[in-house]
Amino acid sequence: MGVVTNYIKDIQAAITSTYEGMSITFSHLMRRPMTIQYPDKIPVPIQETLPLRYRGILEVDLDICTGCLACERDCPITCITIGIDMNKETKQRYFTHFDIDVCKCMYCGLCSEACPTGAIRHSSEFEGASYNPAGLVRHFAPEPSNLYKPKKGGETEDKLIAKVDIGLKYLDEFATPDGGGAAEEKE
Amino acid sequence: MQALLDQMIQEGAFAGVPKEVVYTIAMVLTAVVVLSAFVAPLAGVTSWLERRVWARMQSRVGPNRVGPQGILQWLADGIKNIMKEDIIPTAADQKLFPLAPYVVFMGFLCAFVVIPFGESLIVADLNIGILYLLSVTSLVVVGILMAGWASNNKWSLLGGMRSAAQIVSYEIPAGLSVLTVVFLAGTLSMQGIIKAQGWRPWDWFMFHNPFTFCAFFLFFTAALAEGNRTPFDIPEAESELVAGYVTEYSGMRFLFFFFAEWGNLYVIGAVVTTLFMGGWQVPPVTDNPVLLGILQFLTFFLKAYFWVFVAMWIRATLPRVRVDQLMGLCWKYMVPLSFICLLGTIGFMFMDTNSRRIFGAITLGFAIATIINFFRRVGFQFRSAKPEAYWKPHI
Numbered sequence: 001m002g003v004v005t006n007y008i009k010d011i012q013a014a015i016t017s018t019y020e021g022m023s024i025t026f027s028h029l030m031r032r033p034m035t036i037q038y039p040d041k042i043p044v045p046i047q048e049t050l051p052l053r054y055r056g057i058l059e060v061d062l063d064i065c066t067g068c069l070a071c072e073r074d075c076p077i078t079c080i081t082i083g084i085d086m087n088k089e090t091k092q093r094y095f096t097h098f099d100i101d102v103c104k105c106m107y108c109g110l111c112s113e114a115c116p117t118g119a120i121r122h123s124s125e126f127e128g129a130s131y132n133p134a135g136l137v138r139h140f141a142p143e144p145s146n147l148y149k150p151k152k153g154g155e156t157e158d159k160l161i162a163k164v165d166i167g168l169k170y171l172d173e174f175a176t177p178d179g180g181g182a183a184e185e186k187e
Numbered sequence: 188m189q190a191l192l193d194q195m196i197q198e199g200a201f202a203g204v205p206k207e208v209v210y211t212i213a214m215v216l217t218a219v220v221v222l223s224a225f226v227a228p229l230a231g232v233t234s235w236l237e238r239r240v241w242a243r244m245q246s247r248v249g250p251n252r253v254g255p256q257g258i259l260q261w262l263a264d265g266i267k268n269i270m271k272e273d274i275i276p277t278a279a280d281q282k283l284f285p286l287a288p289y290v291v292f293m294g295f296l297c298a299f300v301v302i303p304f305g306e307s308l309i310v311a312d313l314n315i316g317i318l319y320l321l322s323v324t325s326l327v328v329v330g331i332l333m334a335g336w337a338s339n340n341k342w343s344l345l346g347g348m349r350s351a352a353q354i355v356s357y358e359i360p361a362g363l364s365v366l367t368v369v370f371l372a373g374t375l376s377m378q379g380i381i382k383a384q385g386w387r388p389w390d391w392f393m394f395h396n397p398f399t400f401c402a403f404f405l406f407f408t409a410a411l412a413e414g415n416r417t418p419f420d421i422p423e424a425e426s427e428l429v430a431g432y433v434t435e436y437s438g439m440r441f442l443f444f445f446f447a448e449w450g451n452l453y454v455i456g457a458v459v460t461t462l463f464m465g466g467w468q469v470p471p472v473t474d475n476p477v478l479l480g481i482l483q484f485l486t487f488f489l490k491a492y493f494w495v496f497v498a499m500w501i502r503a504t505l506p507r508v509r510v511d512q513l514m515g516l517c518w519k520y521m522v523p524l525s526f527i528c529l530l531g532t533i534g535f536m537f538m539d540t541n542s543r544r545i546f547g548a549i550t551l552g553f554a555i556a557t558i559i560n561f562f563r564r565v566g567f568q569f570r571s572a573k574p575e576a577y578w579k580p581h582i
Contacts, residue, residue, distance in 0.1 A: 010520070011524075029243050030577065037248060
């Protein structure tokens with residue numbers, strides 16, 4: 001008798017478990033999928049959701065770069081190459097090239113800590129896909145541009161004031177975690 | 188079609204070419220048109236829909252990049268696979284290996300000959316329609332075994348052997364369940380079976396009596412097993428057999444196996460609809476033959492596609508069974524139960540119509556109560572998970 005009871009119980013178990021399982025999967029049709037549909041169909045751009053001090057691809061603001069070569073010297077893998085030349089007549093020094101090879105960069109952040117003006121810094125950009133390695137070399141001085149020379153008694157030009165402030169703010173928040181390091185050096 | 192060809196031959200359109208040659212060419216051309224215009228998009232869109240349905244059931248999104256909501260994904264997959272290299276291993280059987288996908292494909296495509304899409308929309312209303320269908324779909328097992336053998340690979344051979352054992356075993360409950368319907372209809376013709384039913388649900392063979400209701404589920408389960416669908420997809424169980432009989436295939440030949448699998452899904456739905464759910468029967472709303480034809484086609488297509496959806500749903504729900512469980516399910520449970528259903532239906536055939544209708548009504552009531560209870564369970568599962576609701580089908 002036990003055999004027949006077990007047989008019927010098996011059939012019952014098969015039917016009820018399939019029934020319950022199918023009700024669970026059907027209820028999933030009405031739930032929002034967990035997937036985040038990067039890079040489009042997301043509520044806010046992904047750059048805005050990144051944390052402070054996120055080390056993305058390096059960017060350089062040449063308008064406030066003094067050409068001190070501190071970053072080039074500090075880089076452990078020499079991914080930064082800077083060329084500086086001088087105009088013989090006006091004695092004005094200028095960049096011939098300022099290239100960062102993103103392929104080599106290991107995002108250690110040493111260059112941005114060494115920079116006195118905060119001109120070189122990590123952006124929140126991380127999408128570095130390219131069809132060839134040469135496309136990953138960022139040229140920050142596509143045409144020769146003059147070096148930045150800090151004026152005594154502060155900047156007067158509005159555009160430059162804003163840029164210097166951004167650089168110093170970056171140094172305070174990112175490069176010197178204990179805070180105030182950049183400001184002390186400046187004084 | 189034939190009349191048109193005859194007229195063209197009379198007018199000398201083919202410049203004295205023998206009649207048989209013209210007929211053959213016309214048949215091949217028609218087959219190509221039907222294949223490219225109906226079967227290929229059907230299998231393709233089914234593959235896309237299946238991936239979308241699984242994805243939503245697993246809280247994912249699924250392919251939604253190619254075309255609106257990814258509906259052209261199947262075209263992208265097809266083009267990719269055509270351009271891929273077609274590798275034939277040196278150790279493989281050089282004649283059987285390339286042939287096997289086409290045998291599988293033929294087995295599934297021949298089934299479309301007897302599928303009644305409407306009262307007049309059928310390629311050939313054979314008087315042995317359902318018997319023909321059961322026999323041509325068994326041709327698939329030859330192709331699968333051929334693929335398994337010719338690959339000269341132990342996983343492929345194991346997959347092929349498993350598939351052969353599975354399909355041959357599950358033919359028995361499937362055949363016996365079909366037999367209940369054949370007894371009730373008194374004919375093997377697909378159109379005859381549909382004409383023996385009506386458009387009302389209580390005229391369907393599914394709700395004829397409690398035993399046909401059970402036979403319906405037995406047939407659907409057996410058909411899933413014959414189509415190598417999860418939970419019965421042990422011939423291509425990737426956790427044990429890499430990919431079973433398709434392990435050595437690549438490119439378009441590989442795709443042909445899956446083409447047949449997804450097309451077969453629709454054939455399963457169509458056969459279930461024909462045998463148990465009244466086929467193309469529609470309420471008598473119009474006398475216009477064209478409108479009626481369209482209405483019948485839509486009815487049949489939607490009924491069949493509902494069962495395609497159920498097969499996807501089962502695939503997203505149940506895990507794969509083990510080989511011994513698969514055989515145990517067939518021989519220990521489904522074969523005896525289908526015999527009981529057959530004998531029970533024979534018993535009901537001796538009953539007078541009015542008493543039989545009471546049992547039919549009870550079956551229909553039970554089915555409706557089950558569906559209502561099912562949606563209550565769905566509501567319970569939904570509420571107890573406290574999810575973020577998203578009702579739209581697209582995302």
